[in-house]
Amino acid sequence: MEPKAQKKWAMVVDLDRCTGCEACVVACHAENNIPTVGEKEAAIGRAMHWIRVERYYEGDFPNVKVKFQPVFCQHCDAAPCEPVCPTYASYHTPDGLNGQVYNRCIGTRYCANACPYHVRFFNFFNPAWEKPLDLQLNPDVSVREVGVMEKCTFCVQRIKATEIRAKAEEREIQDGEVQPACAQTCPPKALVFGDLNDPRSEVARLAGSNRATRLLEDLGTKPKVIYLQRDSWHDGKESD
Amino acid sequence: MTEKSQINADLLRPLFRTSWRFFALVGFLGFFVVAAFAAFGYQMYTGIGVWGIRRPAFWAFDITNFVFWIGISHAGTLISAILRLANATWRRPVTRCAEVITVFALSIGAMFPIIHLGRPWLAFWLIPYPSERQIWPNFRPPLAWDFFAINTYLIGSVAFLTLPIVPDWALVRDKANGWRKRVYGILAMGWRGTPKQWSRLESAMHIVAIAIIPVAVSVHTVVSWDFAMAPVPMWHSTIFGPYFVAGAIFSGIAALILAMAGLRKLLHLKDYLKPLHFDNLGKLLLMMSLLWFYFIFAERLTTWYGNEPSEMAVFWATQRGAYAPLFWTMVFCNFLLPFPILAIKKLRTITGTVIASVAVVVGMWLERFLIIVPSLTHKYMPYNWGTYQPTWVEITIMIGTFAGMGLLYALFSKAVPIISIWELKVGLHASSVVRSPLSVAGTSGRLTTGHGQLTTDN
Numbered sequence: 001m002e003p004k005a006q007k008k009w010a011m012v013v014d015l016d017r018c019t020g021c022e023a024c025v026v027a028c029h030a031e032n033n034i035p036t037v038g039e040k041e042a043a044i045g046r047a048m049h050w051i052r053v054e055r056y057y058e059g060d061f062p063n064v065k066v067k068f069q070p071v072f073c074q075h076c077d078a079a080p081c082e083p084v085c086p087t088y089a090s091y092h093t094p095d096g097l098n099g100q101v102y103n104r105c106i107g108t109r110y111c112a113n114a115c116p117y118h119v120r121f122f123n124f125f126n127p128a129w130e131k132p133l134d135l136q137l138n139p140d141v142s143v144r145e146v147g148v149m150e151k152c153t154f155c156v157q158r159i160k161a162t163e164i165r166a167k168a169e170e171r172e173i174q175d176g177e178v179q180p181a182c183a184q185t186c187p188p189k190a191l192v193f194g195d196l197n198d199p200r201s202e203v204a205r206l207a208g209s210n211r212a213t214r215l216l217e218d219l220g221t222k223p224k225v226i227y228l229q230r231d232s233w234h235d236g237k238e239s240d
Numbered sequence: 241m242t243e244k245s246q247i248n249a250d251l252l253r254p255l256f257r258t259s260w261r262f263f264a265l266v267g268f269l270g271f272f273v274v275a276a277f278a279a280f281g282y283q284m285y286t287g288i289g290v291w292g293i294r295r296p297a298f299w300a301f302d303i304t305n306f307v308f309w310i311g312i313s314h315a316g317t318l319i320s321a322i323l324r325l326a327n328a329t330w331r332r333p334v335t336r337c338a339e340v341i342t343v344f345a346l347s348i349g350a351m352f353p354i355i356h357l358g359r360p361w362l363a364f365w366l367i368p369y370p371s372e373r374q375i376w377p378n379f380r381p382p383l384a385w386d387f388f389a390i391n392t393y394l395i396g397s398v399a400f401l402t403l404p405i406v407p408d409w410a411l412v413r414d415k416a417n418g419w420r421k422r423v424y425g426i427l428a429m430g431w432r433g434t435p436k437q438w439s440r441l442e443s444a445m446h447i448v449a450i451a452i453i454p455v456a457v458s459v460h461t462v463v464s465w466d467f468a469m470a471p472v473p474m475w476h477s478t479i480f481g482p483y484f485v486a487g488a489i490f491s492g493i494a495a496l497i498l499a500m501a502g503l504r505k506l507l508h509l510k511d512y513l514k515p516l517h518f519d520n521l522g523k524l525l526l527m528m529s530l531l532w533f534y535f536i537f538a539e540r541l542t543t544w545y546g547n548e549p550s551e552m553a554v555f556w557a558t559q560r561g562a563y564a565p566l567f568w569t570m571v572f573c574n575f576l577l578p579f580p581i582l583a584i585k586k587l588r589t590i591t592g593t594v595i596a597s598v599a600v601v602v603g604m605w606l607e608r609f610l611i612i613v614p615s616l617t618h619k620y621m622p623y624n625w626g627t628y629q630p631t632w633v634e635i636t637i638m639i640g641t642f643a644g645m646g647l648l649y650a651l652f653s654k655a656v657p658i659i660s661i662w663e664l665k666v667g668l669h670a671s672s673v674v675r676s677p678l679s680v681a682g683t684s685g686r687l688t689t690g691h692g693q694l695t696t697d698n
Contacts, residue, residue: 041289044294045294045295045626045627046294046295054621054623054624055623056622056623071621071623080471083378083381084380084381084382084383084469084470085381086366086377086384086387087366087375087377087378088375088377104365104373104375105358106357106359106362106363106365106366107288107357107358107359108353108356108358108383109293109298109299109356109358110383110466110470112296113296113298113299113470113616114470114471116471116472116619116621117620118295118296118619121295122295122298122358123358124287124288124293124294125286125287125289126287146287146288146289146358146359147287147288147357147358147359148358148359149358216620219620221471
């Protein structure tokens with residue numbers, strides 16, 4: 001078998017399709033063993049949602065437009081979080097992911113300050129699940145202890161599992177074969193995941209759209225999440 | 241009694257005689273230090289969530305205190321080194337109590353990068369050593385540079401502090417009996433006061449004094465880079481290096497004035513720490529106050545002219561938003577109050593400079609807080625803007641640092657003459673030869689002609 005091309009995992013978010021239902025948030029919590037912190041902690045801003053749906057309102061009532069924008073780790077190619085970690089807990093993997101090595105993290109929280117997207121979450125306390133909810137933890141994902149930073153991994157456990165399966169069957173990974181929990185769950189299919197280095201992939205096709213933008217692109221972080229802007233907002237017309 | 245034995249009697253008294261007041265002070269300060277350690281223990285046991293930090297203000301009191309104390313540490317060594325190199329004769333009673341501030345403030349400040357960790361028990365992972373984990377620390381983050389900068393400064397300032405103490409320890413050794421003689425005998429490291437020893441001490445002092453100045457400047461520059469290297473609005477700025485250094489010296493001088501005023505009262509050093517010293521340091525503080533105002537003006541003006549939206553969000557939050565009361569208190573404390581006090585000669589008294597210094601210390605603490613928190617809570621995406629409120633744990637730890645500084649200072653003044661005795665005598669020795677214009681004006685300033693023949697036994 002000839003050497004496989006390097007993967008460049010990326011996600012496309014079609015803002016025209018997002019309805020703000022937040023199924024992705026729930027799916028992510030279930031898949032990645034993300035603890036819920038309780039009402040009191042959440043109220044002061046310690047809730048942990050690796051993916052969140054931001055709501056921005058434009059205009060005054062009754063002509064209000066709500067814009068939903070799912071935000072999660074942008075897996076930047078020039079990630080501000082990576083050089084500031086003194087222990088290499090925040091680390092760039094060869095296939096372009098922003099890895100977070102929980103065991104190396106000592107909790108300086110510098111990465112979270114440097115991240116312009118606010119997508120890094122900190123374990124202020126040890127996580128706890130009420131019985132019997134502890135039985136539904138995903139065995140493929142480690143549970144993080146107090147003092148450790150965590151964030152969206154693009155469901156790296158699913159990527160790895162697919163890689164292993166494909167290797168065992170001596171074949172390439174098919175486009176769409178890797179599905180992070182959020183993309184798998186999204187009812188209107190607003191989230192599309194794939195390999196940006198494969199020109200035939202759905203992600204690469206959508207990334208070429210004239211609606212494609214990246215979040216806070218001018219900061220030079222080179223994010224690998226591509227947002228397709230809402231066409232339906234312009235001139236009162238629906239999008240293509 | 242000759243002048244020299246008077247100096248010995250006055251300055252060695254705290255080492256040989258201890259009143260109940262000292263124990264009361266140690267007990268009082270010790271209580272808060274123990275409370276702070278207990279709070280830290282509670283935080284380690286429960287999780288750092290017992291602090292008020294939250295998303296997006298992941299740093300707040302912890303790093304404020306870190307920068308503040310590292311800033312205070314710039315009082316001593318830097319000022320003392322400059323005064324020594326400039327051969328400012330009035331420096332003699334001031335240098336040691338300044339140098340002590342550096343060592344202790346630096347030690348306290350350097351604890352915060354450990355205290356503030358999510359998992360403080362793993363702090364040693366910042367140290368480069370061959371470990372079973374088979375990875376070095378990452379040398380790219382400014383946090384790692386801090387580690388080396390602060391340790392260099394700490395080693396340098398400990399050397400700068402202890403070198404000129406050696407002759408004084410020898411003096412204590414010669415005056416003492418019993419266990420004191422043994423302990424100070426070891427500390428004096430065989431000092432006999434030979435001309436050779438004096439000349440070596442002098443050249444060593446010169447080398448360290450020259451070397452420590454760039455180190456001090458670099459330390460607070462590196463501390464400022466903790467912020468300037470991150471793409472956070474109002475952090476990512478080239479002005480931060482000099483701005484932080486100037487602020488550090490500013491707060492450092494204020495801390496020195498407060499320490500001197502405290503020593504003067506508690507150890508009855510009225511004849512040594514004279515109004516002249518407070519007047520001179522007051523002038524230095526005035527200059528730094530003007531310099532601080534220049535820096536904050538330049539920082540604010542360029543931001544406002546640049547009119548970059550993400551920076552303007554932080555700008556207005558501090559200028560007239562939620563942080564405005566703190567901001568204008570800071571301007572009052574750092575400039576509006578100290579400026580007239582220090583500029584008007586009549587007001588530049590001991591009481592005047594102490595009032596100005598208290599204001600400056602408060603103002604400079606606020607400055608560090610206002611650099612950190614408003615920026616973090618107003619980053620690029622408004623959906624995630626937040627706020628911050630400290631909890632009792634953070635406040636207890638902070639009070640503990642102030643008490644700790646006082647405690648270390650009090651204990652130090654029991655172990656070491658807080659005013660350099662031999663340097664004071666050098667001043668006296670020279671005075672019989674040349675009288676300076678200052679001493680004619682009724683002050684203690686004297687010129688020196690050198691001290692090659694001086695020994696410790698007089």
